[in-house]
Amino acid sequence: xxxxxxxxxxxxxxxxxxxxxxxxxxxxxxxxxxxxxxxxxxxxxxxxxxxxxxxxxxxxxxxxxxxxxxxxxxxxxxxxxxxxxxxxxxxxxxxxxxxxxxxxxxxxxxxxxxxxxxxxxxxxxxxxxxxxxxxxxxxxxxxxxxxxxxxxxxxxxxxxxxxxxxxxxxxxxxxxxxxxxxxxxxxxxxxxxxxxxxxxxxxxxxxxxxxxxxxxxxxxxxxxxx
Amino acid sequence: xxxxxxxxxxxxxxxxxxxxxxxxxxxxxxxxxxxxxxxxxxxxxxxxxxxxxxxxxxxxxxxxxxxxxxxxxxxxxxxxxxxxxxxxxxxxxxxxxxxxxxxxxxxxxxxxxxxxxxxxxxxxxxxxxxxxxxxxxxxxxxxxxxxxxxxxxxxxxxxxxxxxxxxxxxxxxxxxxxxxxxxxxxxxxxxxxxxxxxxxxxxxxxxxxxxxxxxxxxxxxxxxxx
Numbered sequence: 001x002x003x004x005x006x007x008x009x010x011x012x013x014x015x016x017x018x019x020x021x022x023x024x025x026x027x028x029x030x031x032x033x034x035x036x037x038x039x040x041x042x043x044x045x046x047x048x049x050x051x052x053x054x055x056x057x058x059x060x061x062x063x064x065x066x067x068x069x070x071x072x073x074x075x076x077x078x079x080x081x082x083x084x085x086x087x088x089x090x091x092x093x094x095x096x097x098x099x100x101x102x103x104x105x106x107x108x109x110x111x112x113x114x115x116x117x118x119x120x121x122x123x124x125x126x127x128x129x130x131x132x133x134x135x136x137x138x139x140x141x142x143x144x145x146x147x148x149x150x151x152x153x154x155x156x157x158x159x160x161x162x163x164x165x166x167x168x169x170x171x172x173x174x175x176x177x178x179x180x181x182x183x184x185x186x187x188x189x190x191x192x193x194x195x196x197x198x199x200x201x202x203x204x205x206x207x208x209x210x211x212x213x214x215x216x217x218x219x220x221x222x223x224x225x226x
Numbered sequence: 227x228x229x230x231x232x233x234x235x236x237x238x239x240x241x242x243x244x245x246x247x248x249x250x251x252x253x254x255x256x257x258x259x260x261x262x263x264x265x266x267x268x269x270x271x272x273x274x275x276x277x278x279x280x281x282x283x284x285x286x287x288x289x290x291x292x293x294x295x296x297x298x299x300x301x302x303x304x305x306x307x308x309x310x311x312x313x314x315x316x317x318x319x320x321x322x323x324x325x326x327x328x329x330x331x332x333x334x335x336x337x338x339x340x341x342x343x344x345x346x347x348x349x350x351x352x353x354x355x356x357x358x359x360x361x362x363x364x365x366x367x368x369x370x371x372x373x374x375x376x377x378x379x380x381x382x383x384x385x386x387x388x389x390x391x392x393x394x395x396x397x398x399x400x401x402x403x404x405x406x407x408x409x410x411x412x413x414x415x416x417x418x419x420x421x422x423x424x425x426x427x428x429x430x431x432x433x434x435x436x437x438x439x440x441x442x443x444x445x446x447x448x449x450x451x452x
């Protein structure tokens with residue numbers, strides 16, 4: 001007989017799945033992983049979440065929690081150990097601001113067009129990427145990296161004085177782009193220092209072992225002294 | 227001498243601005259409104275929020291809170307009066323799930339293409355709307371309305387047994403579409419009952435007075451017995 005445990009249904013290229021994985025590891029909450037391809041809309045997934053979005057967290061009691069932000073807030077409420085949301089209302093507002101901004105604007109301006117064209121389109125349809133969309137996304141990426149560089153130069157962690165959901169959200173996005181070799185780390189020294197700090201955390205090691213079929217990770221991806 | 231008070235910089239067509247306005251009214255927190263056109267990227271706005279996104283909340287002490295979700299969570303933490311986030315971790319997860327889903331997926335699938343093409347494009351550029359984008363957004367709208375109809379049939383409020391952020395987020399989106407006459411209420415009787423309940427709340431009356439230059443509201447918009 002096996003005890004039921006937490007299970008996360010995830011897609012390794014999904015930045016929201018990655019954020020929740022990091023969140024679970026940092027909180028020290030044990031869980032199992034089930035790998036899904038979101039566009040397959042598998043029946044087992046739709047039963048858990050009729051909307052079909054990943055990630056999906058299934059609790060030991062069988063209850064289902066979906067939507068990445070709702071999952072993170074829920075996990076942080078479950079246990080006060082390793083609080084990832086700051087200690088004051090204003091600090092929490094800053095952490096949620098950065099997280100929400102990356103998970104909406106960065107995702108739409110950079111992540112979705114870049115990863116969608118370079119990887120997901122090829123995996124799903126075998127079609128060629130749209131180079132204009134990729135170029136626009138790379139231009140947008142630069143503005144965001146400049147902003148991260150500024151934050152990293154002014155604060156020990158992006159959300160403030162200690163590790164928070166903001167670091168995990170931003171690192172989740174960047175880690176996929178890094179896999180694809182899209183980040184010119186040498187142009188952003190403060191951001192690079194911050195990222196190497198996050199990347200060296202035990203919580204990150206599972207992400208570094210992810211492999212995407214047909215695509216080799218960049219040389220930097222698993223290197224902790226990149 | 228006037229006392230500093232809370233100020234919300236908003237754009238009446240922005241569903242995130244509307245959600246935060248409703249949140250402030252429901253919490254009973256007094257505030258002043260400053261009307262902005264987001265695409266003008268006015269210097270005074272960029273000083274408060276270099277990213278330029280609306281809404282922006284300026285606190286009585288001058289501190290600035292941005293990003294709609296961060297603002298709502300912050301306001302709910304400020305005072306326990308009229309809690310809009312549920313009483314248990316799982317209930318809060320459900321409220322945040324619905325809110326996050328509408329503010330990301332509904333916004334991208336329906337709101338942005340529909341309101342962007344029908345209104346914002348005309349206001350900004352005077353160009354004709356793209357009818358294919360509008361048609362696709364209207365198709366998407368139907369799936370979401372069916373889901374709201376299902377929720378409204380099964381619960382007194384969308385997030386559970388009492389009013390929550392989920393109702394305010396969904397109503398904020400729908401209220402703009404209703405202004406534009408995009409909602410066929412007669413096809414969704416349970417949703418209509420839910421919306422008329424939300425619309426009749428004192429908090430909603432300010433939204434119903436909004437006027438968009440050059441566009442008359444639909445007949446239904448201000449009618450409480452629609």
